[in-house]
Structures are given as structure tokens and as C-alpha cells.
Amino acid sequence: MPSCRLMRKNKLSGMTNGATARLGWALSCPLSLYVHIPFCVRKCPYCAFYSITASPEDMDKYLDALGQELQLWTSLSGDKLHAQTLYIGGGTPTVLSAKQWEKLILILERYVDFLPFLEASVEANPGSLRADHIRLWRSWKITRVSLGAQSLDEGELNWLRRPHNAYDVADSLAALVASGQDVSVDLLFGLPGQTIQSWHRTIKDCLRFGIRHLSIYELTLEENTPWGENPPKGLTASYPLYRFAQWYLPKRGFTHYEIASFSLPGHWCRHNIAYWQGENFLGIGASAWGYLDGYRYGNVKDIKIYVKKISEGKLAIADEELLPTEQAARESAVLALRTMWGVSGRFFRRRWGWKAYRDFCDTWRGLPEDCKITCHGRYALSPKGFRVANSLWEEFL
Numbered sequence: 001m002p003s004c005r006l007m008r009k010n011k012l013s014g015m016t017n018g019a020t021a022r023l024g025w026a027l028s029c030p031l032s033l034y035v036h037i038p039f040c041v042r043k044c045p046y047c048a049f050y051s052i053t054a055s056p057e058d059m060d061k062y063l064d065a066l067g068q069e070l071q072l073w074t075s076l077s078g079d080k081l082h083a084q085t086l087y088i089g090g091g092t093p094t095v096l097s098a099k100q101w102e103k104l105i106l107i108l109e110r111y112v113d114f115l116p117f118l119e120a121s122v123e124a125n126p127g128s129l130r131a132d133h134i135r136l137w138r139s140w141k142i143t144r145v146s147l148g149a150q151s152l153d154e155g156e157l158n159w160l161r162r163p164h165n166a167y168d169v170a171d172s173l174a175a176l177v178a179s180g181q182d183v184s185v186d187l188l189f190g191l192p193g194q195t196i197q198s199w200h201r202t203i204k205d206c207l208r209f210g211i212r213h214l215s216i217y218e219l220t221l222e223e224n225t226p227w228g229e230n231p232p233k234g235l236t237a238s239y240p241l242y243r244f245a246q247w248y249l250p251k252r253g254f255t256h257y258e259i260a261s262f263s264l265p266g267h268w269c270r271h272n273i274a275y276w277q278g279e280n281f282l283g284i285g286a287s288a289w290g291y292l293d294g295y296r297y298g299n300v301k302d303i304k305i306y307v308k309k310i311s312e313g314k315l316a317i318a319d320e321e322l323l324p325t326e327q328a329a330r331e332s333a334v335l336a337l338r339t340m341w342g343v344s345g346r347f348f349r350r351r352w353g354w355k356a357y358r359d360f361c362d363t364w365r366g367l368p369e370d371c372k373i374t375c376h377g378r379y380a381l382s383p384k385g386f387r388v389a390n391s392l393w394e395e396f397l
């Protein structure tokens with residue numbers, strides 16, 4: 001493989017033959033596929049993801065470009081891609097009409113061989129989710145829907161300036177669960193006026209619909225967002241709310257399997273687990289990221305530039321690097337420690353070598369005892385470790 005410097009200088013089209021062959025090999029093996037749909041009804045004031053509002057015509061052009069990007073990747077592998085998991089995220093994938101979804105499905109079928117036992121997830125937002133979407137997903141391969149509810153409290157949804165209300169959330173949850181999909185809900189905590197009681201009510205109400213997965217995120221104020229520049233007042237301390245979820249959800253049968261994720265046993269998100277375990281994933285679309293055998297790339301964010309580059313027959317890669325082994329090992333440890341399975345010493349040694357393993361163990365020894373669990377050659381964070389994880393990552397990176 002070429003050096004990191006060379007990789008930065010030469011975008012994929014300029015790679016050495018050896019590097020291209022190695023990528024071709026990674027692309028011909030089973031992988032996880034991420035498809036980014038960067039459109040939203042409107043921009044939420046705290047959102048740092050790249051997403052825009054767009055006309056149906058621009059969305060159609062974007063879908064065509066997704067097909068062309070897949071074609072470019074398959075030309076490197078010489079065959080269809082083999083996906084073991086698929087994740088269609090955004091943005092808001094449900095701003096696409098049912099007709100546009102049919103088009104997207106045809107594109108995916110053309111370039112991707114979906115393996116048996118596929119997990120196929122899609123993100124949906126209440127308010128733009130329609131019965132047509134659910135019917136189409138049921139009749140195709142979608143097995144899992146992640147609903148961006150954020151709250152079930154009308155006051156909190158208003159404050160967040162979400163384009164949906166609590167009734168939209170309830171209607172969406174009822175329809176999705178009735179369709180037989182594995183349903184996950186995203187919730188935000190740390191909002192003004194949020195109390196343990198209101199947080200409890202929101203979680204409990206979600207569970208009453210029969211969901212099997214819950215992701216909880218602290219509201220963070222990122223740079224270059226309206227609220228990052230001009231922070232709202234009165235945010236609630238998030239630590240007690242997170243701690244409550246850690247206490248309450250296991251009582252309801254949910255396993256805390258990743259820092260932000262809880263699920264009924266066996267209903268974890270396999271696509272995300274593949275990412276946390278450092279497996280290969282291909283991201284397509286504007287601002288999507290991918291990782292293939294140590295090669296990490298990110299596509300351009302701007303949709304117009306993305307569509308233009310792709311239509312010229314070039315991949316739209318803006319950043320790329322070949323991770324040096326030590327950095328790749330450290331990053332893989334941090335990703336694995338996000339999950340309850342943590343780092344397997346034997347697997348880590350085999351993959352990254354003794355030197356990287358010794359460095360990992362040195363760092364591990366320095367972590368506070370109540371933040372870690374070491375058992376039979378496996379290293380994982382304790383519930384307290386999950387709560388203070390951000391401060392622990394600094395030790396590794």
C-alpha cells in the first residue's frame with residue numbers, strides 16, 4: 001500500500017496498482033454498506049450534520065449520482081458488492097417520495113448482492129414518514145427502522161424546533177411496530193426543564209409501543225450551528241438522566257450494549273457493531289465516510305460538487321488517509337470499548353501485534369478501577385466507565 005502521504009496526495013484514481021488491487025479485494029469481500037440521504041424538511045438549530053432542503057428534481061439527480069458512485073466502486077471490485085448489512089441514513093431518508101424510494105431500491109439491487117440474513121436499516125422521521133414508505137420497506141429487504149423521535153414531550157419538541165409533534169411520533173411508532181419491523185427510537189436528553197420524571201415518562205411511553213431498541217444522545221452544542229454560536233439557556237445536567245436510563249432500561253429487559261444504545265437481547269444494530277468492531281464499510285453519498293482495510297475516506301459534503309464529480313466519472317473523495325498501524329490499533333480499541341463486548345486481548349494481538357497490545361495494556365492499567373472490567377482476557381468499560389467515557393478516550397488517543 002502507498003504511504004499515508006502519498007494517499008493524501010493522490011485521490012483514489014491515482015493509487016498504485018498494488019493499493020488498488022488491495023482495495024478491490026476488500027470490496028469483493030462481504031462488507032457493510034452505508035447510503036447517505038442528505039435532505040431534510042428544514043434544518044434543526046443544533047444539527048452539525050451536513051443536510052439541506054432540496055427540490056424533487058435535485059433529489060432525483062442525487063439518486064442518479066448514488067448509482068454512478070456504486071458503479072465506480074464495483075468497477076474496482078470487478079463484481080457486485082456483497083453487503084451483509086445496509087444502513088440508509090441522513091439527513092431524513094423519508095423526505096424521499098415512495099417513487100424515489102423505488103428508484104433507490106432499483107439502483108441498490110443493480111450493484112449490490114444482499115447476503116442471506118441481511119440486516120437492512122433505514123432512518124425515518126415522524127412527520128415525513130408515510131404509509132407508502134412502510135409498505136415498500138416491508139415488501140423489500142428493510143428489517144429495521146430507526147425513528148428520530150427525540151422526545152415524546154410536546155414542550156420539548158417545540159423547544160427543539162422539530163418539524164413534528166408528539167402525535168406524529170405516536171402515529172409513526174404504532175404504524176412501524178404494527179408492520180413487524182424491528183423499531184428503534186432516538187431520544188435526546190439534557191433539554192431545558194427535563195426532569196427525571198419527564199425523562200422516565202418519555203422512555204416508558206416509547207417502550208409501551210413495543211420498540212426493541214433505543215439510542216439516547218446528550219444534546220451537544222456543536223460549533224458552526226446556530227445554537228453552537230448562540231447557546232440556549234437552561235440546559236439540564238445530563239449525567240443524572242443518563243444514569244437513570246442505565247438503571248431503568250435493564251429493569252425493562254434492555255441490555256446497555258453500547259454507550260448510547262440499549263436493546264432487547266439479540267436486537268442490537270449489527271451495522272453499527274460492524275463499525276465499532278473495525279470491520280470494512282463502504283459509505284456512499286455526499287459527506288459519507290468509509291473504511292476499507294486501513295484506508296479511510298470521506299466524500300465531499302456539497303451535493304452539487306458531489307453530483308458534478310460523480311457525473312464526470314470520478315469518485316467524490318475529499319479526504320483520505322491510510323492509517324498507520326499504531327493509530328489504527330488505538331482507534332480500534334476506542335471503538336471496541338464503546339461496546340459491552342469491549343476488546344478481546346487475543347483478537348487485538350492477532351490483528352495489531354504485540355507492541356500495540358502492550359501499549360493498550362499500559363493505558364488500560366492507568367484507568368480508574370471503577371471504570372473498567374477485566375475478565376478472561378477481555379477488557380470492557382463498567383457502567384461508570386460508560387458514563388465518563390469521553391474523559392477516558394483521551395488516555396488512548
Ligand code: SF4
Pocket residue numbers: 039040041042043044047048049051090091092125148
Ligand atoms: S432532522 Fe436530523 S439530520 Fe435533519 S437537520 Fe434535524 S437533526 Fe439534522
